[in-house]
Amino acid sequence: MSSHIVAVIEDFDGGYVWELGLTFSPSYRSKTWILKRAYESEKTEREKYKNGMAISEIELLLTGERAEEWSTEEELKECAENIP
Secondary structure (H helix, E strand, C coil): CCCCEEEEECCCCCCCHHHHHHCCCHHHHCCEEEEEECCCCHHHHHHHCCCHHHHHHHHHHHCCCCEEEECCHHHHHHHHHCCC
């Protein structure tokens, strides 16, 4: 049991696409926060997030109020501080 699930995502090299899909389950989505790294260019972003299915899931999650993007470690810390 947990009250919050926080996914810090920099790329898809870790093989966690299946777990990311679980965040859409009603029992998890209401307590999931996504902190996604944004890269300086669209080309770099596509290289880092190669899996089209997973990036579309992230884009959907980013439309909600429990998702934030960060570029630097300092911004990541600020995003984490916004989680209750």
